Amino acid sequence: MPVRTIDVRERVMAKNDELAAGVRARLRAAGVPTFNLVSSPGSGKTLLLERTLADLGAELDIAVITGDVQTQNDADRLARHTDRLVQAVVTNGACHLDARQVATALDAIDLVETDLLFIENVGNLVCPASWDLGEDAKVVLFSVTEGEDKPAKYPKMFREARVCVFTKMDLLAHVPFSVVRATGIALDVNPELQFLYTSALQPAGMDEWYGFLRARARRASAA
Amino acid sequence: MHEMSVALEVCRMAEERLGRDALGGVVAVGLEVGDDAGVEPENLAFCLEAVLATPPFHGAKPVIKRLPGDVLRLSYLEVEDAGPND
Numbered sequence: 001m002p003v004r005t006i007d008v009r010e011r012v013m014a015k016n017d018e019l020a021a022g023v024r025a026r027l028r029a030a031g032v033p034t035f036n037l038v039s040s041p042g043s044g045k046t047l048l049l050e051r052t053l054a055d056l057g058a059e060l061d062i063a064v065i066t067g068d069v070q071t072q073n074d075a076d077r078l079a080r081h082t083d084r085l086v087q088a089v090v091t092n093g094a095c096h097l098d099a100r101q102v103a104t105a106l107d108a109i110d111l112v113e114t115d116l117l118f119i120e121n122v123g124n125l126v127c128p129a130s131w132d133l134g135e136d137a138k139v140v141l142f143s144v145t146e147g148e149d150k151p152a153k154y155p156k157m158f159r160e161a162r163v164c165v166f167t168k169m170d171l172l173a174h175v176p177f178s179v180v181r182a183t184g185i186a187l188d189v190n191p192e193l194q195f196l197y198t199s200a201l202q203p204a205g206m207d208e209w210y211g212f213l214r215a216r217a218r219r220a221s222a223a
Numbered sequence: 224m225h226e227m228s229v230a231l232e233v234c235r236m237a238e239e240r241l242g243r244d245a246l247g248g249v250v251a252v253g254l255e256v257g258d259d260a261g262v263e264p265e266n267l268a269f270c271l272e273a274v275l276a277t278p279p280f281h282g283a284k285p286v287i288k289r290l291p292g293d294v295l296r297l298s299y300l301e302v303e304d305a306g307p308n309d
Contacts, residue, residue: 130262
């Protein structure tokens with residue numbers, strides 16, 4: 001049978017991006033600044049959020065959506081630090097969250113009563129870089145127990161991120177990690193990247209992180 | 224790593240187009256994949272072969288064209304041309 005060619009020329013991410021635009025519009029209308037936390041597994045996303053909820057929870061109404069391939073363990077950990085419902089998305093094997101999952105999770109969140117929303121993505125420095133979730137900014141966590149050259153190895157993620165939060169700074173004395181070198185490599189990939197230096201377990205640098213969040217929350221409420 | 228997600232989305236897009244334009248059986252699915260798209264072309268081809276083996280595609284062949292940049296696009300469908308119905 002003869003064949004004919006049908007021109008399609010559609011971006012594969014078009015549907016996700018359309019859903020993400022809808023999420024972004026809902027969040028902006030409600031004045032809720034939203035950060036998509038991304039990193040490799042074990043970089044300290046959940047611990048950073050635990051500490052943030054414990055320290056800022058009385059001051060800001062913070063909602064959280066967590067994504068994990070399996071288990072609701074992260075959501076359970078975070079729920080101990082907030083009275084609010086932590087929305088757990090179990091991806092059942094998928095290596096990232098997508099905008100449809102976030103849109104569904106948002107349905108259960110009272111945005112009027114929310115000052116700040118975190119999306120804790122699946123731990124993975126590759127795939128979440130490609131999926132827009134409707135966030136204001138991706139925040140990439142970079143722990144000092146990783147290789148300094150992570151930004152060179154995973155450039156797309158560091159290019160997509162607006163902020164880089166170094167974590168586990170309290171372990172610096174025990175690991176051969178140069179923050180200066182790592183920062184330089186990250187800047188080579190993304191010269192616009194903003195940096196914060198934190199330790200959540202032995203709290204240090206958290207005030208700068210909280211200052212960043214407060215400023216965003218205030219800006220949103222003033223808009 | 225997310226090539227299967229991309230493959231499933233490509234199939235959803237192709238199915239939508241097939242339904243919308245009442246097209247015949249698919250012979251080939253053409254994609255453009257940029258070097259910076261965050262997708263490994265060989266892995267994507269493998270995933271596409273797996274999902275295109277199932278209805279309504281019945282073994283359509285994925286054809287991947289590598290390009291510079293971060294493009295990730297379903298560029299064309301090659302379909303059986305049954306000719307005019309009348």
